[in-house]
Amino acid sequence: MSRARVVVSSAGVFHAYHLARGAQSGGYLQRFITSIYSRVETGIDRARVVQLRLAGYFARALELLPGSAAQAITYHLADNLFDLLSRAYVHDADVFHFFNHYGLHAMQTAKQHGALAIVERSSAHPAYHHQLLVDEFQRHGLRYPRAYQRLHAKHVAEYAAADYVMVPSEFVERTMLAAGVPARKLLRVHLGFDPQRFVPGPKHDSVFRVIYAGGLSLQKGVAYLLAAFTKLRLPNSELLLVGNEYPEARAFLAPYAGAYRHVRFVRQSELPALYQQGSVFVLPSLQDGFGMVVYEAAACGLPVITTDHVGASLRDGVDGFVVPICNADVLAERILHLYSQPAERAAMAASAQQYVQQFTWAHYHRELCGLYARLTGST
Secondary structure (H helix, E strand, C coil), rough: CCCCCCEEECCCCCCCHHHHHHHHHHCEEEEEEEEECCCCCCCCCCHHHCHHHHHHHHHHCCCCCCCCCHHHHHHHHHHHHHHHHHHHHHHCCCCEEEECCCHHHHHHHHHHCCEEEEECCCCHHHHHHHHHHHHHHHHHHCCCHHHHHHHHHHHHHHHHHHHEEEEEHHHHHHHHHHHHCCCHEEEEEHHHHHECCCCCCCCCCCCCCCEECCCCCCCCCCCHHHHHHHCCCCCCCEEEEEEEEEECCCHHHHHCCCEEEEEHHHHHHHHHHCCCCCEEEECCCCCCCCCCCHHHHCCCCCCCEEEEEECCCCCCCCCEEEEEEHHHHHHHHHHHHHCHHHHHHHHHHHHHEEEEEEEHHHHHHHHHHHHHHHHEEEE
C-alpha cells in the first residue's frame, strides 16, 4: 500500500514546521497550509507549501489593536478566515492534521472526502486552561478577557468531530481525560529539540544567573519567579527574563523594577549562547502543554526548575526540581538550594543534558511517521 497523503495545517508557528518536516521525512506530506511562510531553514519542500497570505496579513493588522482584546479578536476573525480558506486545499488528504482552532471547517470538508482527522492540541484542555487563568487574573486584581471564553466552543467542537487528538505530554493528556475526551482518541507524541544547535558551552563569568525564556505573562508564572528571586537577595546573582510582555505584565512587573534584567527578543539562533551563560533555567508556568525551552536549556547544560503543570518536566531531584504552581516560597527554596550547592548543581546539569538527548526532533519525526503508518495501514 502506498503512503498516506497527509495535509498539515496551521496559521501559527508553534511546532507546525517540525510536524510538516516530520511528515515529509517519512514521505507522507502532501501539503503544508500556513499563513505566511517565513522560515527558510525548515527544509520543507516549497512546492508543498500553500500560503494563505490574506489571513496572515489580516492577522497582523488586527494585532495592531490595543490591549488584550486584540489577540482574542484575531482568534475570532483572522484565524477563522484561515480555516475557511484552507478548505480549498484538503480535498485530496488521506489524513488532515491541523492545529487546534485553525481547522473546524476545513476538517468537515476533508472528512467529506474520506480523510482521517487529527487535531493537534499543545495546551491543557480549554476548560481547565480557562479556569486556571480566570483564577490567576482575579488573584492579581485583573479581569480575564471575556473574548477568550468564546474560543472554547470551537476548540471542543474540533475534539468532538476529529478522529484523534494529538497531545505533547502526559499533563495535557490528563486534562483531556478529566474533561471527558475519550482515551481512544488521544495520541501522545513528545516534542523535541535540535541537538546540533543546543549544546553546552563555556560560561564567561561567575554570576549565579537564573534564566527564564518565554512570554512575560501570568500564565507563565513569571510573577512567582520574581517574588521568589527577590525574596532571596542572593549576592552575585542575576535574574534574566527573555521575552515580550503580555498586556497584563505591567501589573506584576512594576513592583520589581530594577530587580531583574529584561531582553525582549532573542533570535532562535542566539538562544544557545544565552543559555550557556546561565546557572539554572526556570519555567514556572501555571500551564505549559510542553515547553520546548526546558529541553533546549537542559541540552545547553543547565539544571531546570519547572512546575508540575509543565509537560516537558524533567526528573525531580535528578535533573533539577519540579515544584507546585503558584508557590513562590517553594520555588525560592529550590533556587537557594542550587545556589548554595554548586557541586550538586553541576551534577544535575550533566544529568539533564544527557537525559534530554532522547527527545530530539529526529525522534519526534520517527514517532510521528510511525503513528501515520499505524493509523492508515500504509507502508
